[in-house]
Amino acid sequence: MANFGEGRRGTGGMLPLLALSAVAEYCRLPWKPPVTAGLLAANTLVYLRPAFIDQVIPHISEVWFNPHLIFKHKDLKRFFLSAFYHLNEPHLVYNMMSLLWKGIKLETSMGSSEFASMVFALLGMSQGVTLLLAKSLLVFFDYDRAYYNEYAVGFSGVLFALKVVLNAQAEDYTSVYGILVPTKYAAWAELILVQMFVPRASFLGHLGGILAGILYMKLKGSHSGSDPVTMAVRGVTRMVTWPLRFLNSMVRSRRRRISGRGRVGRSQTGIAGPGIWRCQSCTYDNSGWQSECEMCGSGRGRGNGWSVSQRPTQSSSNDLPLDELRRRRVERFS
Template sequence: MSLQRPNGNSSSSSSHKKHKTEESDEELLMVPDMEAAGSTCVLSSSADDGVNNPELDQTQNGVSTAKRRRGRNPVDKEYRSLKRLLRNRVSAQQARERKKVYVSDLESRANELQNNNDQLEEKISTLTNENTMLQRSEEKNNYEEMENFGEGRRSGGGMLPLLALSAVAEYYRLPWKPPVTASLLAANTLVYLRPAFIDPVIPHISEVWFNPHLIFKHKDLKRLFLSAFYHVNEPHLVYNMMSLLWKGIKLETSMGSSEFASMVFTLIGMSQGVTLLLGKSLLLLFDYDRAYYNEYAVGFSGVLFAMKVVLNSQAEDYSSVYGILVPTKYAAWAELILVQMFVPNASFLGHLGGILAGIIYLKLKGSYSGSDPVTMAVRGVSRLVTWPLRFLNGMVRSRRRRITGRGRVGRGQTGIAGPGIWRCQSCTYDNSGWLSACEMCGSGRARGNGWSLNQGPALSSSNDLPFG
């Protein structure tokens, strides 16, 4: 009996090992359904046990859930990855299709904008051409209008001889002939007549019209300076030259030729420059360009207005301007308004620029004592040019004194060489009536030696000088 028990146990143990081996093979074959098998096994074991314990149920449910999460087989994983890959491919394909549609839409819009741009460029080109043609037409009309205005050059004959007669008569009665005024009269007249020997040299009037737009656009300085010496017809020239004859003689007689020439050159540049700045300022500040910034003008009248301001700066009496009695000091302003009323073609901005230039010149002259560099240069050139004449004139005077023997000794030392010029008692040098000391030796001016601006009594002191 005792020998049979171990045999029974050994046989039962070997059968049990065989059964476990067979179960392990089945489990290996059931790997894809591992999740379902595990859950079934758990449920069957629970049912066989017959225990209705809630805690045990919750524990079994948690274990089964964890097993399901861990027990995903490779097939499911590969299926899900393939499904995701397919979904991504579909999404990418749809995105490419949408992108193609969007790009196509953009291309169509770009083509449409390009067509619109081409049409706008054509319109701009057409408008630019039309604008250029209109500007040329306007310039041509302005030029033709000025040429028509200048018909007096051909039909107004007889006024130039009147100017020549007036100039000859005025110079004939003067003991001292102002050379700078005569040179300005001759220069303006020759530029207008254009004789054959200077016609190839001087530019045509169409090339020198004073126009702020063209001066700024092309940096054309010849329009800035040469336009003052051009006139459109004989009445224009004669009226300005008659005014220059009267003003020039009075100013040059009182100031001296060198200082007068310096003042004229300075006033030409200042009047033209102020007019240019006024036209540009009206354009920038008020966008007002039709009347002044594109205006064409020529003539010496702007400089004449500046000379009038200088001439009347120290006057205290009254003058008649076109029949209206006004203070002489403000006669230029009254003439500015009246000329614009009676002569609409006159350049209001040019005349106003001349008046402002004269005022600026007086302010600068009053703040600076002594001769300016331009005056010194002009005086040096005039001395060099007129030295032979002065030398011959001195010899003739000396010979006359020795031959005739008439007159008092020292008479020439205290006399005056001409209106507005006083002679130094120390060195007998002729000085301008504006100076209170001799330029040559520095001696003071004697009381009563010289003439005032109106050729009246002698200046009593340097405080009475017009520029003092």
């Protein structure tokens, strides 16, 4: 998160760099994580505000994360939407580059449904923890100027939470701005260093993200099986994608029916399936679309093969010898 006071400045050409990095990263992946791509697109579109959504999404002045206003007006719009707004291009690009790396790693290992539910949960938890921290500082220490009345936006609270989840089981060391620290504590080191180098960053928002990540891991460890949010996301995903999956299954079924893939050997009744003819030389079931046997290459001439309405005839004396049949099969598939 970043605090109010760092308004939009010149672009400096950083967005093309973000786009190039995202495209290059996705091109090298065998599977493209869709949720990560959607989050990148959502944050970028909110920042750019193209004409087709400019009248739909609220202005940044309406969604600043401000604990005082959220408590006073019970403003859920500020609570949830503030994470998707950024003050300037460096703020957006830095957060999205971090999301690109963390999102790909986590979504690839967890799956899209579980990753989406985790991001949704961490968004609510990080914002909620930040809100409670600000309120606690006001109630117990009468400390309101720096945190309770501050204005902040940005996705970094969620990113700090994702960093905690990603590194929770790590046993090695990593470099944070040139300082070697245990990987599982990298988020804490980054919290301090970011505040040193960028004093206007939202310390409370970043701290809320770290605590949300720790809380999420504790809850995850105490609960076996899929959490309710994951199950809900999977249900919605299956419902939305059902027409596509149905059409895909129809296409695959049609392709299998036309391709002529069959089986070798006679059934109990000696009759092939609908639209299928059986080669008398090798007993391979072929599609009715095929003019020659896919197994041995024998042509579908008169007397060779029968359809569903025909019974097999007794093997004639001029059937192919076994050696000739084997030779044809080898030639067919070599």
